[in-house]
Amino acid sequence: MFFSQQSVVLLYLTAAMIWRLRTHMARWTAMVVVCAFCQGWTLSARAQNPTVTISFLTHWPPETVAKLSAAAKAYMKDHPGTSIQIRAVPFADLLTTLRSQAGGSNAPTLASIYSLWLPELVRDAIVTEAPEADAAEIRKDWSESAVTAATVDGKIYGYPNEIDLYALNYNKELFAAAGIAGPPKTWDELLADAERLTKREGGHVTQQGFGSINSWAAGVVHPFASLLASNGGALVVDGKPALDSKAATETFGFIQKLIDAKVTDPSMGTADANTTGPYLDNFIAGKTAMIIMANWWESALRAGMGQHFANVATAPIPVGPSGNGSHAISYSWLTVVNAAASETQRRAAWDFLRWLDSPESGQNGASAMGDLLVSMGILPSRQSDVAAFSQRLASNFLAGYVSQLKAAQPFPVVLGGQEFTDALQHHLEAMQFGQERAPQAQAQAQRDAASILGNAAR
Amino acid sequence: MRGSPRTWTILLLSPSVGLLAVFVFIPMALSIWLSFQQWSTQTPFTAAHWIGLGNYSEIFGYGPVGRDFRQALANTLIYSAESIVVILPLSVALAVLLHQAALRKNHILRTVLFSTYMVPMVAVALVWSKLYSPAEGPINQALGWIGIAPLSWLSSPDTALSSLVMLNVWQQTGYFTVLAVAGLTQIPTTIIEAARIDGARGLKFFWRVTLPLLRRTLLFSGIIALINAVQVFEPVAMITQGGPVGSTNVVTYHIRRVGIERSEGGLGSAMAMIVMLILGALVSAIFAAAGRRSEA
Structure with a gap:
């Protein structure tokens, strides 16, 4: 809702009081004072509660997108200043969408990408380097192969998500x-x-x-x-x-x-x-x-x-x-942040990613990202996720994959x-x-x- | 009114010519310029640097770039030729049928025929990909009822492109039928009556009277069908991804891969230039041939 019920009642009472003033001059003066007050109130509310919109581009199927949307909703509840939109395209259109929209006003702020695309996206300055704190966390909490796949010339460019x-x-x-x-x-x-x-x-x-x-x-x-x-x-x-x-x-x-x-x-x-x-x-x-x-x-x-x-x-x-x-x-996938996004958007994007990939966002020590990956049968790359989903990863189908992970190239x-x-x-x-x-x-x-x-x- | 006719001509033409310049001539000139540059689509135009005919030599060379482009160009020409060869005769046949006295007022039939053209290509592509499914597709199942073994359709390089042509024929024939019907209504009744008095009937009437008088309509239809066919993109992007073995890789899809997926804007522009030149030459040749025939 644009206006709350209380705001509408207050507006009605104010208008009625102004109407009861005797002269036109008094009515106009009162209206100007009320408008100025409202303007100041709105600006101060905005200053206290800034709104930034970020978007997340993925190729995941609808049921996984629903899980990502639920996670974003949970994040927005605790971060009312951030609005997150999820966009999904077929796998075959993912890179094209990312590249063609990269510098535009409608460009996705976050995108889940195949690690093979990373060197060229870095060369073309489409993705931004992870802040030092995030890079340190990634180095500490993710497997070495996942970190390597998210790294170009020694710099980390995103949060690793899936390993296949x-x-x-x-x-x-x-x-x-x-x-x-x-x-x-x-x-x-x-x-x-x-x-x-x-x-x-x-x-x-x-x-x-x-x-x-x-x-x-x-x-x-x-x-x-x-x-x-x-x-x-x-x-x-x-x-x-x-x-x-x-x-x-x-x-x-x-x-x-x-x-x-x-x-x-x-x-x-x-x-x-x-x-x-x-x-x-x-x-x-x-x-x-x-x-x-x-x-x-x-x-x-x-x-x-x-x-x-x-x-x-x-x-x-x-x-x-x-x-x-x-x-x-x-091969791995990672979530990257668009280099062309505004400073506020980039900050919000890294903050959301940090939360999405952390044990705080999921249940039983797992991250929300780990949860949605495992729901598709995908192996998560964060070590705490691997531990949290140890039972699920021991299923007949997945165990055969997990056992090969060490010897994989x-x-x-x-x-x-x-x-x-x-x-x-x-x-x-x-x-x-x-x-x-x-x-x-x-x-x-x-x-x-x-x-x-x-x-x-x- | 004051001012010379010349001033008024310039004044009245400037809005439309201005729009053409902004949306057609400038992008075209930019594409020509970019085709001689090495330029990544992710960088500003100022980052482009002159490489002369480098992009063109790569396209006509023996490397993977040249091989893939030549295959895409050949696929596009085959697709266009097959589409035109099937669509035009079919649309004329249907138009002649619809123009018969008994069906002339049957708007429902015309609407049904035209309706396929109104369905978005994306939806058409999705539905046909299921129809062509080798295992569970209704087409193969129907063929099985009459004892014909399942066909590969989109799953074989021998049949994939023709399968896309069939999809195009299904969607476009209605539109070209409407054009042909409009052409038939333009034939003066006096000529028809005179031909009938002279004894022209059936196929002879069609070949000697109807078809020659439909020439202008067919010329227009042929050029539109050619341009539509060269621009084919959605079914390839949605169903085949240019495969198998590049057998459905057409120029629009290929240019998108090179220009956007791989960011090679200069190379993509050079490819677009070649396509534009070929299309321009084909359309000019068709007009020239039609002009010679009308003079004769």
């Missing part, structure tokens, strides 16, 4: 029906199991042994990078692409073997702008037996599979011939990283659809990567 990593998800019911006792531990086992799990009808695949995602850069590249890491390789070494290594040759070769064996059907692996689509539908419908995916899709699986979610199990990434163990690829955060990912995606998809063979895809991916990272470093 990849693992092999498989359908236990389909494994049992095919007479397979447990998940594959090596690439040879993966290929053999995928062959046994694939069903065809007249040359058409009705159940694929292994699911490969397409039309979504991270969905294509991260599983490949996890297989590469589990074969002793890496995408980037010392800032230079390493797709010409022996480990990479074997990984491209293994992908080719899966394709040639027709145990993976690319038409069952398409993703859309919301990172949902056929790849998810087919796993939910029990038409994909195995897939390498990140922990965050737990909420989508639960919602889609209902009681059949119990059939989903998690296992480490199978190890390649040159690998020394299973190494998943991990962070996805390389370099200038030009997104463009490099897009280029690698192109060649891996070209292999999936039979447009390129492994040696050609590998050579071109390495050439593209060298050109992209070289240009970005200039």
Whole structure:
């Protein structure tokens, strides 16, 4: 309400009293005095209770946005001078929205971003460095990998929020029906199991042994990078692409073997702008037996599979011939503050973030941020959150991910990283659809990567 | 009235020309200038620095930038050609049907046809993405009832672009049908009667009388359909993200990725310039061809 009930009654009584004054002069004088009093009262109220509006841009689904809105509401109750608006866009539009609105009056004050985008956002002065007190808190209370992912040139640029990593998800019911006792531990086992799990009808695949995602850069590249890491390789070494290594040759070769064996059907692996689509539908419908995916899709699986979610199990990434163990690829997200926001907005934004990520905002020692992340099946990055949600993180599905966290390799955060990912995606998809063979895809991916990272470093 | 006619002409034209200058000519000139600069969209124009034909050489080079742009350009041209080839004949056929005496007053049918054009493209894209779903999509289910195996639609580089063309055809045909109906109503009845007296009937009447007299309408429709097709963006951004394997990556979407996501404003401007030149050349060629035919 703009005016309180008492204000309306007071205004009415004042107007009535002024009206009763005998002369016009007296009425006008009284009105001027009342107006001046009101003006002074309003200004003094504003000075005591300043209002600042900040906005939070995210790509989270509606149920998570509702949790974030509830947290913001709780914060606003204790901080009446701050108004927080939550804006959500599809994942595919997040970076574009952030970049296109960055300097404008309607720009989001806070945004949840993928750490891979951070170096370029820092270079373009879109995000602001965390105040020293916040940076110290982040260094103290967050895991080292999360802090590293939020750091550029030794400076911290935001509060880390989620950590995701990849693992092999498989359908236990389909494994049992095919007479397979447990998940594959090596690439040879993966290929053999995928062959046994694939069903065809007249040359058409009705159940694929292994699911490969397409039309979504991270969905294509991260599983490949996890297989590469589990074969002793890496995408980037010392800032230079390493797709010409022996480990990479074997990984491209293994992908080719899966394709040639027709145990993976690319038409069952398409993703859309919301990172949902056929790849998810087919796993939910029990038409994909195995897939390498990140922990965050737990909420989508639960919602889609209902009681059949119990059939989903998690296992480490199978190890390649040159690998020394299973190494998943991990990546992080962080919440950053817009450098173009006003000083007041930036102060309010950091204050809100400090509260949102602290144990004071949640229950049982957890932060509100941790609570909303865990609700999606995402691993929180604050150490106190990991402790507070230890039971939840020990669930059948998530435990498989949590156990891999120590051996995980962070996805390389370099200038030009997104463009490099897009280029690698192109060649891996070209292999999936039979447009390129492994040696050609590998050579071109390495050439593209060298050109992209070289240009970005200039 | 005082003042020379020249003064009045300038005075009366200045508001519209001024608006054109602010919203069309200045941005266009700025784009041309930026296409020769290295410039990040996140920095002021003063931060741009001259690199001559650097952006253009990268676009026409053999690197990933050139390869992706050329693929986007080819996809856009295929999409435009397929859209025009299907939409124009279909809209003329429907217009001829609607123009029959029995249906001439049927406004409901016209409204139904036109209504697809009124639905926002975002909603169309969302609905069609579900219709095309390989596993649970109604189209594949309907095909299954008649014994046809499920098709990949948006999930295969061979069919994804054509699937988007079908979506475009569904949305735009109604609009072009209305234009064609308007064209048919402009044909003088005296010509129609004279042709009938001369014995023109059926297909012969259509090819010799109706179609030649619809030429101007078709020329206009063709150019509008071409411009609409080149500007395709929403279905790509919402459904396919340019995939699979870049098979639906069109120029508008690609320029957004380069210019906004990667902040390479100079490179994006150079790409926009090339598209503008190609579009200008195509439209000029269509006008020239139409002009030659009317002179003949």
